[in-house]
Amino acid sequence: MEFVQQLINGISLGSIYALIALGYTMVYGIIKLINFAHGDVFMVGAFVGFYAITGLGMSFFPALLLAMAVCSVFGVLIERIAYKPLRNATRIAALITAIGVSLFIEYGTIYVRGAQPEAYPGDVLPSTSFHIFGATISSQSLFILGTSVVLMVLLQFIVHKTKIGKAMRAVSYDAEAARLMGINVDNTISATFAIGSALAGAAGVIFGLYYIKIEPLMGIIPGLKAFVAAVLGGIGIIPGAMVGGLLLGVIESLVSAVGYSLWRDGVAFVVLILILIFRPSGLFGKNVREKV
Template identity: 60%
Template sequence: MTQFLQQIVNGLSLGSIYALIALGYTMVYGIIKLINFAHGDMYMLGAYFGFIAITILKLDFLPSLVITMTATAIIGIMIERIAYRPLRHSTRVVALITAIGVSFLLQNSVAKIMGVSIKGFPMDTLPTQTWHIFGIVITLKQLIILVTAVVLMVLLTVIVQKTKVGRAMRAVAVDADAARLMGINVDNIISLTFAIGSALAAAAGILVGVYYNSIDPLMGIAPGLKAFVAAVFGGIGIIPGAMIGGFTIGITEVLISGYWSSMFKDAIVYGLLIFVLLVKPSGLLGKNRKEKV
């Protein structure tokens, strides 16, 4: 039982990361129907900005987190302006291929500037406090990951549900043209969505950097794909769906590695995606909407 609970704790920290990345995927898809494959690389960028803030600028964790999220948000806006906006009215496959191109651009630029070797954060970035509760080991870092993730998710939900900007975002997601007729600046709302999505991925990046202490230019590929699975699993375009999807995949992976074999975890996760798509194509929380003619 202790072992099971320990695995759940392990799964929650892994799941928080997937959930944070999945939120960005889902928000961007919800608003412009673009599967932004460069999103995993925004997470990688976040890890590197965090690395620079902590090791070169010698800042503490919290200011580094804020700087990292801001810097990555700005890059997110720039990418949308330069790469996606001119293609907004072209076919979806064109935008998708552009996203893959942006992904390679980011990976190789970081590899060129920062080098390809693995970099580690200083060990004293966060105190190495550990608690033993009924035989379960919980580290301060795990707690910080979980708390940061939950706080950011709550904040996001409040922004989307309770503010004027959030209402504008929801309006654009439903019908961009109608929203424009109502006086909403659609371009600005889309930029904002990219900014928020990128900032959340950046938060995940710096958290992973501090937790695992190992970052490299290709670190975004696998978690990016897993987060995409999480977003689809929960119902792409639906914010609570991304959170549920992220945690489900994190915990599933850990339980399979712990009780069966690590070699099967990816196969099962992707298998789960296929299963969900077969049974409920719109995802766990997705509604089957009829196409209006």
């Protein structure tokens, strides 16, 4: 069954979008900033994973953990250097800075290592095929999906069951009140960037295994699509980012399946336009009155 196969492919792709979208939505939920450099953190994660596997001879899980750790530190550095000085600036100043940081990372990477693409080795994960309902599904797709789901469940545990998670929710709700209650707001914001960037780094390694080819500008389109996924689910809402990412991946795969593969990148932005027209707050969002 072609449909089942495309559905599995769509969910695997969507889980990658969901991991990146979580970083967007967490940062927006706390400091109301769209961190457009997030797609480039994803790219850095893909390269760290690649060099860990090919240069250091690591297997998949150690490479994934290393990429997450490096991206986590990288995300905190971006926040401390580029965004923290603009904490009380206008939203547009922070947004322009985010775009500047994004371009700096992309072309800094090209300057350091060149623009040539790299290819992930195909033997990192054992590749076998399963036949379910007449569809041929690779073990790699299921492995990618399983890893993504575990990371998402882990994030939900951190947000709802740990001290830093409670601090993040408090700062998201009211930063000033959280500060008065003794919560270190700056450290909480840094922790949010660290967790979101670690998930983007994991998505980069998973993306490299799934699509093989990686290059310095690879973060642009997945980054924008993950942003669409975050808006689709309701930006600032963690379950919304997960559902939005999975939905977008499935929609893309089904568009390719019916013969419109040239439209697979465009469909994300059609979805964005439709959601902004008909449900601006996203699937999980609530319309909130804002005092002017």
